[in-house]
Amino acid sequence: MRKIFLNIALASIVFLGSCKKDNFDAPESDFSGRLLYQGQQIHVRHAGFGAELWQKGFGKFGVINVNFNQEGMFSSKLFDGNYKFTVSNSQVPFLWPKNAAGRPDSLDVNLSGDKVMDLEVRPYFMLRSPVITYSAGAVNATCSVEKIITDANGRDLERVTLYVNNTQFVDDQSTNNKAKQDLSGAAISNPANLTMSVAMPTFSPVQNYAFARIGIKISGIENMVFSPVVKLTF
Structure with missing residues (x-):
């Protein structure tokens, strides 16, 4: 009988200790x-x-x-x-x-x-005056690119890309874009006046809206600078 009481007492101590451990205040x-x-x-x-x-x-x-x-x-x-x-x-x-x-x-x-x-x-670069619209089955975009860091720390412009996706998460990851158009940095003669266009992709299941934004890829840097996400209806 004494052994049973001891086991119950030990179990109670463990239980109370667990409760005390679980009752710490959460960050507020x-x-x-x-x-x-x-x-x-x-x-x-x-x-x-x-x-x-x-x-x-x-x-x-x-x-x-x-x-x-x-x-x-x-x-x-x-x-x-x-x-x-x-x-x-x-x-x-x-x-x-x-x-x-x-x-x-x-x-x-x-x-x-x-x-x-x-x-x-x-930032190495900034997107200026981005405009993204939908017309006649295509997503169209205009923008300008400004190089911010022009000293020895500066980097080259690798590309500018228009991305389109079926969800609000839009970027260069393959799961986050269903269509895109690239403008190579080497082919850009006037960064103050860029134009891009890509056919609106077909979504499954069918939906009458899409999300798009423009991104700047900086040479030697993985993460890009983007424009705000725009919702397009069609």
Whole structure:
């Protein structure tokens, strides 16, 4: 009988310990922001890259990864505290500041309640005045491309592409475009006046709308800069 009581007591301790472990408070503070250049939002590939939040605890740093969506926005639910924010991915379409050692620099973030922190960065290129329309079975687009970084850190324009997809996620990944037209950077003589056109693809199941946007591929950089997504009906 004593053995039974001991087993019950041990089980109760384990149960109460588990409950205590499961009852930790969840993070409540919203930390969010946007990628900007001179106040203009930079659009990118959905979840193509992210930022890192580092927080010191128990004698070492732990990292929290946050992805940017295709509008160039990030959002994360966090505990209040002090963090280091950085973008260490070298394949992003903008220059992230570096420290004296040549490594990606970090920003200090003091979180006490909800916080919005927009990030002013220097993209290699920007899309200007993008217009995308549908007419007579084709998706048509016009835009201009401006080279922002013109010093030794600058890169060449590899191509400009018009993408069309059946969902709101539109980019250079094969699952996120059903039709596209490329303009090679070498063939572009006037980046201030670009025109593209591609036949509207057939969707299955059939739908009377599509989504499109324009992307800039930078030489040697995986992630592209995009225009905002446009919904087309036909």
